[in-house]
Amino acid sequence: MSKKRIAIIGAGGIINSHIKAIHTNIDRVELVGISDINEERVQEVCNAFDIPHGYTDNHKMLNELQPDLVHIISPPATHKDLIIASLEAGAWVFCEKPLCRSLADFDAITEAENRTGRYVSTVFQWRFGSAGKHMKKLIQDDVFGKPMVLSCNTWWYRTQQYYDAPWRGTYEKEFGGPTMTLGIHLTDFMLWMMDDWAEVSAMIGTLDHDIQVEDISMAHIRFENDARASIINSALSPRQETYLRMDFQKATIELKAMYRYTNENWTFSTHPDLKDPEIKAQWDALDVDFMGSHDQQLSEILDAMDNNTRPPVSGDEARRIIDFNASLYKSAFTKTHIKRGSITPDDPFYFSNNGAPEMMEQA
Numbered sequence: 557m558s559k560k561r562i563a564i565i566g567a568g569g570i571i572n573s574h575i576k577a578i579h580t581n582i583d584r585v586e587l588v589g590i591s592d593i594n595e596e597r598v599q600e601v602c603n604a605f606d607i608p609h610g611y612t613d614n615h616k617m618l619n620e621l622q623p624d625l626v627h628i629i630s631p632p633a634t635h636k637d638l639i640i641a642s643l644e645a646g647a648w649v650f651c652e653k654p655l656c657r658s659l660a661d662f663d664a665i666t667e668a669e670n671r672t673g674r675y676v677s678t679v680f681q682w683r684f685g686s687a688g689k690h691m692k693k694l695i696q697d698d699v700f701g702k703p704m705v706l707s708c709n710t711w712w713y714r715t716q717q718y719y720d721a722p723w724r725g726t727y728e729k730e731f732g733g734p735t736m737t738l739g740i741h742l743t744d745f746m747l748w749m750m751d752d753w754a755e756v757s758a759m760i761g762t763l764d765h766d767i768q769v770e771d772i773s774m775a776h777i778r779f780e781n782d783a784r785a786s787i788i789n790s791a792l793s794p795r796q797e798t799y800l801r802m803d804f805q806k807a808t809i810e811l812k813a814m815y816r817y818t819n820e821n822w823t824f825s826t827h828p829d830l831k832d833p834e835i836k837a838q839w840d841a842l843d844v845d846f847m848g849s850h851d852q853q854l855s856e857i858l859d860a861m862d863n864n865t866r867p868p869v870s871g872d873e874a875r876r877i878i879d880f881n882a883s884l885y886k887s888a889f890t891k892t893h894i895k896r897g898s899i900t901p902d903d904p905f906y907f908s909n910n911g912a913p914e915m916m917e918q919a
């Protein structure tokens with residue numbers, strides 16, 4: 557099979573993860589070009605990574621290079637139009653989180669997928685680690701019994717300087733605070749492993765940054781299977797940690813990490829009254845150890861391209877987190893409980909996470 561031709565849009569901080577993913581899959585892909593509005597940056601990365609073609613015009617690059625796959629890693633507010641332009645140029649898309657501003661934008665992207673027959677996968681590298689995959693399989697096989705109590709905490713720290721970057725700190729450009737850009741990884745990961753969520757109630761606040769968006773959000777969820785979860789998305793926590801705890805009928809599983817995990821970041825515990833060595837044996841049966849990474853997600857997208865099937869983290873599998881976070885914000889702004897799927901095109905929160913009427917009018 558011929559190598560897939562990859563182009564990248566955006567040459568900022570996250571580029572190293574994408575270059576590494578491309579190098580890891582180099583027997584299946586070639587990196588043909590990059591574009592960024594910052595010409596100096598284009599030159600720098602072309603030189604550093606030996607990229608043959610650099611552009612400052614994204615559309616010119618798409619027209620001239622006709623890539624098979626485009627990695628979109630520019631700021632969030634640029635994603636939607638670049639995704640649609642890439643699909644229309646005949647490419648598949650691997651786009652950084654958060655994929656887009658709203659359910660309205662997500663549904664416009666889906667229309668473009670349907671029109672072009674190409675697909676879009678959102679970067680959510682946490683779903684691709686060996687322990688995460690193992691865990692999802694064990695939950696599906698009902699090894700631990702019912703999930704009941706979950707805790708999903710992204711305790712990270714960000715300075716004011718971080719939020720002073722031109723694309724951060726507003727609903728228009730960043731779409732929200734840590735709910736949309738930091739905790740979105742762990743929340744997506746938990747929702748992916750669990751049954752459908754049913755309803756959410758939330759609170760947000762801006763406690764220590766000069767920004768329009770929140771620097772803390774807290775939410776309570778009830779799942780369709782009646783499990784309960786609490787979520788903290790914080791940009792205010794000097795001792796940083798990413799912590800997921802899942803209490804099932806027969807075991808507690810915990811994940812303690814920062815930006816990435818391997819098998820050793822996970823622990824299994826049970827209670828002396830629960831005598832079932834078989835469960836621990838199934839937990840211990842994991843015999844591979846790889847990190848949740850862009851490398852692994854790219855490899856699975858390439859498999860989907862070879863088979864012309866929908867890639868991971870696309871379609872409903874990507875819409876879930878956009879719907880959930882829109883519902884979390886709507887709950888916080890309206891001080892009500894929000895049910896899954898209740899945000900429809902007649903609702904301002906369908907268009908932006910702060911329910912701003914002007915975003916509805918612009919659409």
Ligand SMILES: NC(=O)c1ccc[n+]([C@@H]2O[C@H](COP(=O)([O-])OP(=O)(O)OC[C@H]3O[C@@H](n4cnc5c(N)ncnc54)[C@H](O)[C@@H]3O)[C@@H](O)[C@H]2O)c1
Pocket residue numbers: 565566567568569570571591592593594597614629630631632634652653654679681721737
């Ligand atoms: N998956 C992860 O773990 C992870 C980690 C960090 C960032 N991200 C995501 O990656 C994206 C980029 O983040 P970053 O930290 O690299 O940002 P950054 O600010 O470091 O870089 C953004 C780059 O995009 C360029 N750019 C801006 N507008 C453009 C346009 N219209 N066309 C082409 N290039 C444009 C800028 O010149 C800059 O070089 C964001 O969506 C962010 O949320 C993901």
